[in-house]
Amino acid sequence: MGQEQTIDDDSMFRAAAGGDASAFAELLSRHREVVARVACRLVGGDWSAAEDIAQETFLRLWNAADRYEARGTLRSYLLTVAYRLAADYRRRQRPTTDLGDYDRHIDFSSDTGRLYETNALSNAVRDAVLELPDEQRAVFILSHYEGMKYREIADVIGCPIGTVASRKFQAVQTLRERLAPYLDSTEGVMP
Amino acid sequence: MSPCDLARMYLTALADGELPEEEAARLEAHLIDCADCRRESAQLGAVLGLADAWQLPRQFQTGVTDADARKQEEPRLMDLLLTEMRALREEVVSLRAEIAEVRREPRGTRYTPTTSTLTRESVRHDPPSLLPYAPPIEADLFGR
Numbered sequence: 234m235g236q237e238q239t240i241d242d243d244s245m246f247r248a249a250a251g252g253d254a255s256a257f258a259e260l261l262s263r264h265r266e267v268v269a270r271v272a273c274r275l276v277g278g279d280w281s282a283a284e285d286i287a288q289e290t291f292l293r294l295w296n297a298a299d300r301y302e303a304r305g306t307l308r309s310y311l312l313t314v315a316y317r318l319a320a321d322y323r324r325r326q327r328p329t330t331d332l333g334d335y336d337r338h339i340d341f342s343s344d345t346g347r348l349y350e351t352n353a354l355s356n357a358v359r360d361a362v363l364e365l366p367d368e369q370r371a372v373f374i375l376s377h378y379e380g381m382k383y384r385e386i387a388d389v390i391g392c393p394i395g396t397v398a399s400r401k402f403q404a405v406q407t408l409r410e411r412l413a414p415y416l417d418s419t420e421g422v423m424p
Numbered sequence: 425m426s427p428c429d430l431a432r433m434y435l436t437a438l439a440d441g442e443l444p445e446e447e448a449a450r451l452e453a454h455l456i457d458c459a460d461c462r463r464e465s466a467q468l469g470a471v472l473g474l475a476d477a478w479q480l481p482r483q484f485q486t487g488v489t490d491a492d493a494r495k496q497e498e499p500r501l502m503d504l505l506l507t508e509m510r511a512l513r514e515e516v517v518s519l520r521a522e523i524a525e526v527r528r529e530p531r532g533t534r535y536t537p538t539t540s541t542l543t544r545e546s547v548r549h550d551p552p553s554l555l556p557y558a559p560p561i562e563a564d565l566f567g568r
Contacts, residue, residue, distance in 0.1 A: 358478040
């Protein structure tokens with residue numbers, strides 16, 4: 234099935250490179266969502282930056298149409314471009330502003346408070362993932378949130394499969410330490 | 425490296441379905457025998473479960489169109505925000521009424537807050553020039 238998708242994508246891309254706009258539109262509709270989603274996580278949930286990265290990714294695909302060679306899947310190629318663009322974006326980013334104890338007035342028993350609490354956990358996980366070293370973070374995002382196989386992640390990141398496995402293991406260990414306050418002490422204990 | 429150390433290194437790959445069948449079977453057999461590694465495996469599952477709490481904006485979630493995101497997310501957030509804004513507006517109206525009452529009091533009479541949660545001290549320390557229709561500070565100091 235994966236092979237069929239590769240053939241389809243490549244045929245479609247050849248047609249797009251030959252000037253078939255509808256073929257390019259089809260490729261966009263197939264892959265734009267995953268590219269934007271991965272970019273969004275890689276840049277820490279900044280949807281505006283993620284949209285820009287997704288757009289730039291497809292623009293680069295279009296501009297590289299005559300030089301593109303199918304080595305892995307088209308999706309891997311797109312995610313590799315998005316991964317590099319996201320890394321560039323993060324390097325350009327300034328440190329975020331410390332908002333201090335801005336949440337001290339929030340009533341956690343209200344609906345808004347509960348929504349805030351859910352967001353606080355979401356933000357804590359996001360921050361923990363973003364604090365991972367670059368290579369671990371990308372592996373964790375692609376593996377955990379996108380469910381990608383190690384083989385494809387290796388293509389995207391440009392490293393051996395064994396390295397992907399080891400980075401995933403290290404990422405989970407680091408997250409376990411950083412998210413320890415949120416893990417129930419009794420959770421996960423089996424007789 | 426002990427068998428347990430080795431086993432724990434592969435727990436993530438096992439959870440991801442990335443181990444060859446034979447190695448997966450060997451690791452699963454070890455988990456049946458080893459309570460410590462079972463606990464480790466369960467804690468790994470807890471960490472991965474917690475990681476799912478990171479939610480993307482709705483338009484980036486799988487299968488959610490922009491229209492879905494607008495329909496499902498905005499009304500809820502808007503309702504909550506509107507409720508809070510209405511409560512704030514009522515508080516502002518109440519504070520304005522109290523400020524007006526303070527202005528009507530003859531000099532020397534003691535003011536006691538009634539409806540607002542604003543304290544007497546905070547009212548007294550507000551700069552007079554910030555209150556609506558307050559006399560200029562100069563008039564208060566030198567105009568008597």
